[in-house]
Amino acid sequence: MRAExxxxxxxxxxxxxxxxxxxDAVVAEFFSPAGLSWERTVGALDSPYRTEGLPPALxxxxxxxxxxxxxxxxxxxxxxxxxxxxxxxxxxSTLYQSLIYGYQARGFTRPLVETxxxxxxxxxxxxxxxxxxxxxxxxxxxxxGGPGWVETLRIRLVHSMVRHHxxxxxxxxxxxxxxxxxQTYSQFTITAGFLALPLRIARDLGLRYSQAELEAITHLWxxxxxxxxxxxxxxxxxxxxxxxxxxxxxxxxxxxxEQAKVLVGALLDEGYQTDLGLPGPLNSAxxxxxxxxxxxxxxxxxxRWVEPEVAVAIGLRPNPLHHLVVLARPVVRSRExxxxxxxxxxxxxxxxxxxxxxxxxxxxxxxxPELGKRYRKxxxxxxxxxx
Numbered sequence: 001m002r003a004e005x006x007x008x009x010x011x012x013x014x015x016x017x018x019x020x021x022x023x024d025a026v027v028a029e030f031f032s033p034a035g036l037s038w039e040r041t042v043g044a045l046d047s048p049y050r051t052e053g054l055p056p057a058l059x060x061x062x063x064x065x066x067x068x069x070x071x072x073x074x075x076x077x078x079x080x081x082x083x084x085x086x087x088x089x090x091x092x093s094t095l096y097q098s099l100i101y102g103y104q105a106r107g108f109t110r111p112l113v114e115t116x117x118x119x120x121x122x123x124x125x126x127x128x129x130x131x132x133x134x135x136x137x138x139x140x141x142x143x144x145g146g147p148g149w150v151e152t153l154r155i156r157l158v159h160s161m162v163r164h165h166x167x168x169x170x171x172x173x174x175x176x177x178x179x180x181x182x183q184t185y186s187q188f189t190i191t192a193g194f195l196a197l198p199l200r201i202a203r204d205l206g207l208r209y210s211q212a213e214l215e216a217i218t219h220l221w222x223x224x225x226x227x228x229x230x231x232x233x234x235x236x237x238x239x240x241x242x243x244x245x246x247x248x249x250x251x252x253x254x255x256x257x258e259q260a261k262v263l264v265g266a267l268l269d270e271g272y273q274t275d276l277g278l279p280g281p282l283n284s285a286x287x288x289x290x291x292x293x294x295x296x297x298x299x300x301x302x303x304r305w306v307e308p309e310v311a312v313a314i315g316l317r318p319n320p321l322h323h324l325v326v327l328a329r330p331v332v333r334s335r336e337x338x339x340x341x342x343x344x345x346x347x348x349x350x351x352x353x354x355x356x357x358x359x360x361x362x363x364x365x366x367x368x369p370e371l372g373k374r375y376r377k378x379x380x381x382x383x384x385x386x387x
Contacts (some may be wrong), residue, residue: 005248011233012248015183016107017174020229022064023160025057031164042157045150065153066144069226071237073219074143080220081139083213086339086347088354090205090332091137094198095130096271096298097305101193103263104310105254108189111162111180113259114170122270131362133194136224138355138366147366152227159229187234188249190225195236196246201305206329208336214239250307261315268295268315301325 002009029035034055036044044054048066051059084091102108132151135141141148159181166172166180178184195218199209209217218239225235236242272294273287303311304322311318338344345353359366 001248001251004251008245008248012184012187015187015231015234016178016185018183018231019163019179019181020156020160020183022057022061023156023229024163026061026157027160027164029055029057030161042154045153046145048145065149065227068144068223069232072223072226076216076219077142077223078139079213080216080218081137081142082347082351083209083217084137084220085139085351085354087202087207087332087335088137088351088358090202090207091198092130092134092358094201095126095133096267097197097201097302098193099126099129099267099271100264100302100306100314100316101197102189103260103267103314104256104306105185105188106257106259107178107182107185107254109257109259109263110177111166112263114166114172114180115162122266123273126267126271127362131364134355134359134362134364135366137220138359139351141366142220142223142227147368148224149227152224156227156229183231183234186225186228186230187245190221190228190230191234191236191242192246192249194224195221196242197305200246204305204325206332206336211239218242253307256310256313260313264314264316268299272298297321297324 002013026041030038030041035041036055036058041058044051044058044062048062051062054062132148132155135148135151138148140146142152143149163180167174172180199214199217202209215238218236218241221242222235222237226232236245299316300319300321301324303316303318304325306314306316308318335344339347339350344350355366
């Protein structure tokens with residue numbers, strides 16, 4: 001791979017042994033006698049410009065986070081969010097493929113194995129990831145101080161806490177495995193798993209973006225990645241760059257281990273719930289009845305966007321039923337024709353409808369001024385497990 005892509009592969013190799021200096025310093029400070037409680041540490045994210053009385057590492061972290069890089073363009077981020085949410089319900093449905101993408105490599109699965117979260121909390125993991133994606137991609141939510149920005153930084157600190165636990169307390173072998181949740185796997189997660197792969201799936205389903213929209217969406221995810229702590233040289237500069245990273249990641253032919261199959265199996269078994277808004281017992285009965293069909297459907301369709309040998313290794317069984325995806329194309333394209341004719345209202349109203357549809361299912365209210373605080377209790381529970 002280095003012979004074909006020398007500069008990129010060298011950067012990826014170096015990134016395997018780098019974590020997140022600023023976030024890791026905050027966590028080290030948290031464990032020091034001068035450190036604040038976790039609630040106060042994360043609470044500082046809600047008022048990022050008020051750093052009086054905060055310890056040095058947290059102050060430096062907030063200073064860097066509130067200073068966008070020179071390439072940042074708020075209007076382009078906003079345009080990317082609008083393009084993404086023009087068909088937000090379809091984009092939200094690609095989350096399972098993003099998670100399955102992450103399960104293909106041992107570098108992704110090993111932290112879950114080592115923290116004992118291999119098969120537990122699958123539904124919570126799906127919901128929390130879906131909420132983060134919704135917050136991070138919704139228009140204006142990634143503005144500095146906005147709910148998506150705060151939530152992204154919160155997750156960044158949680159990643160650092162997990163990294164600290166694995167290295168300091170679990171005897172993580174950096175020489176053999178690299179740093180947990182390292183720069184390169186963070187690059188793959190953002191650029192390939194959450195950007196290039198969903199756009200590939202959307203294209204397969206019949207959704208067409210203009211080149212300008214693709215560049216705007218890429219800029220949105222570039223900003224999300226920067227906020228998450230991915231180093232600038234590993235972030236995509238444009239859509240062609242993101243596509244190249246995705247192709248290179250595929251060419252590595254990372255070999256899934258047995259844990260990957262366990263994670264994918266748990267995702268197919270527990271990573272969804274049928275909710276028709278019926279009374280509790282009746283809805284539960286519908287969920288039980290539909291679950292075997294949905295499991296087969298998700299497993300079959302998901303195999304469409306995974307290399308055949310990898311699909312088999314992680315427990316997916318490719319079969320001709322994945323061509324059912326083709327049936328969605330006329331529906332998607334018809335909707336786009338109606339939109340272009342103005343029959344679905346303005347693009348802004350369409351985005352708002354898609355947002356309400358998806359966030360309503362996730363239990364999110366984007367009008368809440370302090371949305372990020374709802375995650376503090378979940379944070380505490382997760383960190384108690386890690387610690």
